[in-house]
Amino acid sequence: MEPPPQRPALLAGVAPAPTPASAAVLLPYTNSPRLFEQFWPLAFTPSAGPNARLRMRPWLTLARWHGNIDQASRVADKLVDNAVLHGRPLPGSYVHLRVFGLPETDELIIQVDDALPEFPGFEEAAAQSGEVHGQPKGLWWVAHYRGQLCWDTRQDDDGQIVGKTVQALLPATWDGSA
Template sequence: MTTTHVPAEERTRRRAVLDAKHLKLAPAPAPTGGAAYEWTRRFDAAPAAPRLVRLHARTQLTVHHWRGNIEVAVAVASVLTSNAVTHAMPGPLHDGPAIALRLTVTDADELLIDVSDPLPEFPDFAAAVAGRTTGHGLWQAARLGATLIWFPNADTEGKTVRALMTPGPVPA
């Protein structure tokens, strides 16, 4: 693996350009109920991102008393973040651009986990969810009870992968 050194000020400039250009959160398909609670945060697309997402998602869902299985929801958020870091951030910018996480709890107590990245397409999404690709992250999220969709961001070049979770038992 070849590593290219990019000076800190250039990484900061590139990150700012990518954030401004690619990572406005998309107007998402409407959830079942209105939003009772919404929280958004950006994370650097770096190996530590899934760990940070687990920490923040667990805290937010606990503080706001989501009635679903918080540990399973945190695992799903982590998987989606790991996929964004691994697949959507190739090349020398891998340690710079941000991904966005949005947690929305609806009035119907559904949890929407949205992870946005600057890559506009998602080839073989259905195969990934079904576990018919080399990676198994989306398949794992589906097995944990998440309903998964993806959509292009309306006003930017990126995309959002969404997991819908409802309180109740986790599939075996």
């Protein structure tokens, strides 16, 4: 049996290389085996973020994820809220929330899809330190909970770009160890 592939340290504190606002930072782990998985289409409304949080808490409890469920629920709320505030609705006026666990490390992947194929300001959002400076807002919570943020464009079956997926990878433990 081979050891799991090496991943960048969650606590390294090194910001990713800056990229243009419209350049994607490819999503890791999209085809990884999954410990559990859940998907919710959420109405593209201002209450979508809190709705995501309410759905995540009991579901992660039932899935028996070993990480901090309140932290994961807050990150889901902020990712969905960010999609509603800065993205575009998917057909039917939805935003999609997907969550799954990685069996090797017990890390949690939270993905949110919207119809805007760009992520302006990604480099600033991904490079946040997680240190408290004033009132915490939005995607800062990913860094605060020692998570990693990335994104990529979404394509339909014909290869047409139809939006983006924003992904947060959260460790099961505060220090990032499995």
